[in-house]
Amino acid sequence: MITSPQAGPSTGRRRAGARTLLCWVTVAPGLAWAALRLAGLERGPLVQAIAFTPYVAAWTLGPLLLALALRRWAAAVVAAVVAAALVGVVAPRALPGGQPAAHGPRLRVASANLLAGAADARTLVDLVRGRRVDVLAVQEFTPEAAAELDRLGLAALLPHRQLNPQVGTVGSGLYARFPIAGGGIRQNRGGWGFTQAYGTVTPPGAPPVRIESVHPAAPYALDQIGPWRTDLAAQPPATPQAGLSILAGDFNATLDHAPLRALLATGYVDAADAVGAGLTGTWGPYDGDPIPPVAIDHVLADRRIAVESVAVRPVPGSDHRALLAELRLPAA
Structure with missing residues (x-):
């Protein structure tokens, strides 16, 4: 069977494009969520949804790991920024903070x-x-x-x-x-x-x-x-x-x-x-x-x-x- 010499490279480009698209599709929801949360723009049904931000913050680590595994560096950078933003506002709630000097009952x-x-x-x-x-x-x-x-x-x-x-x-x-x-x-x-x-x-x-x-x-x-x-x-x-x-x-x-x-x-x-x-x-x-x-x-x-x-x-x-x-x- 005679195969076109362009079949191999073309298939590789399609696969690479699909992987890039997959990375951006997984990064995009977290990016939108971070923008809404940081700007305080929750409206309509998003008011209920924003209550679950701690779960979304944990989920953002998934797109970051995916982008790193597939070596999609641009998507990985954006995913890292998104994860840092959401984890940054959520994680401190699990850490004790400083207390005022109160000496009463x-x-x-x-x-x-x-x-x-x-x-x-x-x-x-x-x-x-x-x-x-x-x-x-x-x-x-x-x-x-x-x-x-x-x-x-x-x-x-x-x-x-x-x-x-x-x-x-x-x-x-x-x-x-x-x-x-x-x-x-x-x-x-x-x-x-x-x-x-x-x-x-x-x-x-x-x-x-x-x-x-x-x-x-x-x-x-x-x-x-x-x-x-x-x-x-x-x-x-x-x-x-x-x-x-x-x-x-x-x-x-x-x-x-x-x-x-x-x-x-x-x-x-x-x-x-x-x-x-x-x-x-x-x-x-x-x-x-x-x-x-x-x-x-x-x-x-x-x-x-x-x-x-x-x-x-x-x-x-x-x-x-x-x-x-x-x-x-x-x-x-």
Whole structure:
């Protein structure tokens, strides 16, 4: 058989072109994701997607290794930049950071989304008792949940409270070991109108601390993106030149969402991020849904407050895990 002398080189060029195309096709999604994340441009359905940035950051190492293996150097350079950008914003959450010099008393703050009151009340009361919680913030708080928590002993453990139990998902509550001053209920304007209980506690030896149980709208549908942004923008900013503030609750946002980063920039620190636990999931598969875990529950503390530890605990009946932060306050 007579073969064209051009068949071999031509086939080689086609294969080389296919390999180059494969590399760029695998690099392109990460490049687009990095641009959106770094510029804070998440919009529409991308708001939900951006919550999974830690998984995408890990995935970007694949295109880099592929480009290196195939010796596609231009694609490898771009893949390396993409991987460095995304890993660079995600990896620090697994590393403890510096802490302010706070020498006042400890304050143990816990938060739990009760999934319209379906969460197991005994588990929550046992957590408060076993971990000596000083302040408990609850969301999706119902009259039935309030009654059951007290029946199981929460009233004796945290006798001071600012509560707004409501049927469904809009209720909010704040329980404390110390008296609550200036307490009230704030209603978010967006979405379902979730409420937020707040008040000020003054542990012995510490200055007053304002604490709010946070629950902005969830960006679960396109028509809820606007309310979600509105609610997050309306969260109380930190007051670095005035009193101490702590926000604890279900923020329906991760550290990869621009509105939450804007709130942090007012003078808060994310407690989990501060101690290297910022990649620990708090919402996702815990009620059986096949959703990769993401961290949308947070304790945001004034940057003058030191974070000593953060832990998450399962709460049967809820799609969230309870979040517990042990803080060290400045001295009075």
